[in-house]
Amino acid sequence: MSVSDTDKSQAFERWANLFATHKAFSHPSELHGALCGRLAAGGRLADRDWLALVCEHMGLPESAGAASEPLAAFMTEAYATTLEALKAADMSFQPLLPDDDYELAQRLQALSAWIRGFLEGMALEAGSALGSAPAEIRELIEDLVAISQVSEAEDDGEDSEHQLLEITEYVRLGALAVFTEYNPPEPPASQTVH
Template identity: 40%
Template sequence: MAELPSFDDVAQASRQGALGTDPSELHGALAGWLAGGGSDAQDWTASVLADPQLPAPQSGDALDQLRAATVAQLEDRSFGFELLLPGADASLNERAEAVFAWCRGFLGGFGLAAGAKPPLSDEGAEALQDMARLAQAAPDSSDDEDDEDALAEIEEFVRVAALLLHGDCVMGPRHRQSLN
């Protein structure tokens, strides 16, 4: 399965490209764009960040690897999709904020690609609403084990929700097309 580049490599590439977004939010935006039916293109940053002036990532750099791995993971039939988040050595607050930023990015990218009335199942519509609530959340400052468990559950929910929305907007229409 395709592996995402490291959080730090994406952060550095984002700074070098003057993208003005953190790695988690950027990956969320890319995943949302792809899940909403956006095109897999070399110049994805311009589309995903709605700034046509942004240069395309260089072939093989961390941002190009991020695109390629995200496409492969969303298409992976074994549901190997991962969120690009800070490592376990980051504080619980940092990791929680990264999950919420990922959701904000996802919603932006998804909205740009899917438009106002995407073809969502009831479960997909509910997942999108839940993700919108998460995008508005802020972490509490605590480091207890219950919060670690809660964050792990939220991460898993977001991962599955992204796959569900990709299924509704990309895989479902693709399968219906192949049946006709």
């Protein structure tokens, strides 16, 4: 397992543990997808608004986000980390998904949840502007809708594992494509010549 695989696994486990601690009724991948969808569509959320979205997704009273310091601190860091990963020039962004230790069906369910969240986040942020998005983005959205509706793998064999990896990579690159489309590059830090 590479360092990035370990980090990815630990990230999902930390989110899942937090959701279990708060008895959340939604999937951590779905919330991460919703955040990524909003960020990719060009939106940014103030801490208060992000914590309200977290509470809504987790089925918690809105006051829980402010009252639970560990939840607020974790989610504030998660927001910043996710935005930085989407901006990263090395395209190292990864959707929040369980690792290979989980059953194929659980990983497929998490991918579907992430995609549903991503599409929801994009729709909330971009709204009707998605109708006039470039053809590649509209085609990607159609593909994501279709992928999110897959509920089970044909079998647990190596072919299914390989297909899931390919689909996950397509989703990852699609999220980055949307981010690139709706977020202008940041100007480089100015360098003063003396």
